[in-house]
Amino acid sequence: MRILWAAFAVTCSFWLAPAHAAAPGEWRPARPLRLIVPFAPGGGADLMARLIHPKLAEAIGQPVVIDNRAGASGNIGADLLAKSPADGYTVMMTTANLTIAPSAFPKLPFDIVKDFTGVTLLSKAPSILAVNTNLPAKSVKELIALAKASPGKLNFAGDGGGPVELGFEIFNAMAGTNIVNVPYKSTGPAITAVISGEASAIMAPALAVIPQYKSGRLRALAITSAQRLDVLPDLPTVAEAGVPKFEVNLWYGILAPAATPAPVVASLNKYFNSVIQSPDVRTRLISDASIPVGSTPREFTEFVRTDIGRWAIAAKKQ
Numbered sequence: 001m002r003i004l005w006a007a008f009a010v011t012c013s014f015w016l017a018p019a020h021a022a023a024p025g026e027w028r029p030a031r032p033l034r035l036i037v038p039f040a041p042g043g044g045a046d047l048m049a050r051l052i053h054p055k056l057a058e059a060i061g062q063p064v065v066i067d068n069r070a071g072a073s074g075n076i077g078a079d080l081l082a083k084s085p086a087d088g089y090t091v092m093m094t095t096a097n098l099t100i101a102p103s104a105f106p107k108l109p110f111d112i113v114k115d116f117t118g119v120t121l122l123s124k125a126p127s128i129l130a131v132n133t134n135l136p137a138k139s140v141k142e143l144i145a146l147a148k149a150s151p152g153k154l155n156f157a158g159d160g161g162g163p164v165e166l167g168f169e170i171f172n173a174m175a176g177t178n179i180v181n182v183p184y185k186s187t188g189p190a191i192t193a194v195i196s197g198e199a200s201a202i203m204a205p206a207l208a209v210i211p212q213y214k215s216g217r218l219r220a221l222a223i224t225s226a227q228r229l230d231v232l233p234d235l236p237t238v239a240e241a242g243v244p245k246f247e248v249n250l251w252y253g254i255l256a257p258a259a260t261p262a263p264v265v266a267s268l269n270k271y272f273n274s275v276i277q278s279p280d281v282r283t284r285l286i287s288d289a290s291i292p293v294g295s296t297p298r299e300f301t302e303f304v305r306t307d308i309g310r311w312a313i314a315a316k317k318q
Contacts, residue, residue, distance in 0.1 A: 034089060100311045117297065123252050154177075157191070157193045
């Protein structure tokens with residue numbers, strides 16, 4: 001028993017706070033909450049989990065155990081959640097990788113629609129459409145014109161079937177262009193390829209592109225969110241710059257097993273949303289070019305279903 005608790009202390013970061021009395025009809029955990037992160041430590045989902053972790057533990061009055069279960073583009077962790085007890089004590093930090101999975105993997109050990117229920121959409125993280133500084137395109141319209149003038153001659157750096165690659169394929173479909181994918185293992189090498197001129201363009205997370213844009217190593221053309229961001233007021237959206245209705249966001253949300261009782265899901269939603277709307281968490285997310293959200297469970301469940309279809313359309317373009 002001592003060994004188990006020692007391992008718990010070493011591998012799981014937690015914050016203890018005084019328990020508060022539950023409001024009428026509210027579910028309050030009586031033991032630690034397990035937050036599965038289906039990726040390795042240090043990635044975006046893990047950083048988001050650790051950002052909200054202390055305040056979440058304070059809100060529920062119990063420790064929060066971050067359980068990193070990396071592998072298969074997040075599918076190992078998702079399968080673990082699907083098989084977990086539906087009692088509110090196990091939830092998962094999820095990303096667009098989950099909604100891409102049905103298009104990327106022919107067989108999954110779980111059903112996204114049937115095996116999970118949404119708790120909340122925490123935040124959206126838009127990407128930036130950027131090009132090599134030597135490319136003669138200084139706007140989205142100029143990039144589209146250049147691509148249509150020489151079909152199949154321009155290329156973009158992808159991330160091997162992930163959201164960076166599929167996001168650009170959505171752009172191709174909506175803009176009527178044929179900018180060819182050059183696959184890389186991950187976002188970092190893909191950005192490096194565009195900087196060097198090995199690839200012409202990229203649509204990568206804003207957090208990763210902003211330093212290269214501000215240093216002059218990449219030319220940013222537009223951001224993929226529905227509205228301009230306060231931290232980048234001069235950068236237009238892709239929609240207003242030439243591709244109407246275009247919007248592609250990476251995102252972070254919380255899922256629970258499908259059979260989790262509605263009152264438990266409602267209480268979890270209240271706890272997570274109180275954290276995401278706290279001033280310091282909001283300030284941190286906004287400074288990182290992310291958009292705090294905090295949705296209802298129903299809204300997030302519908303968002304997930306819609307996102308599956310969005311990525312499926314992109315995958316067919318490959």
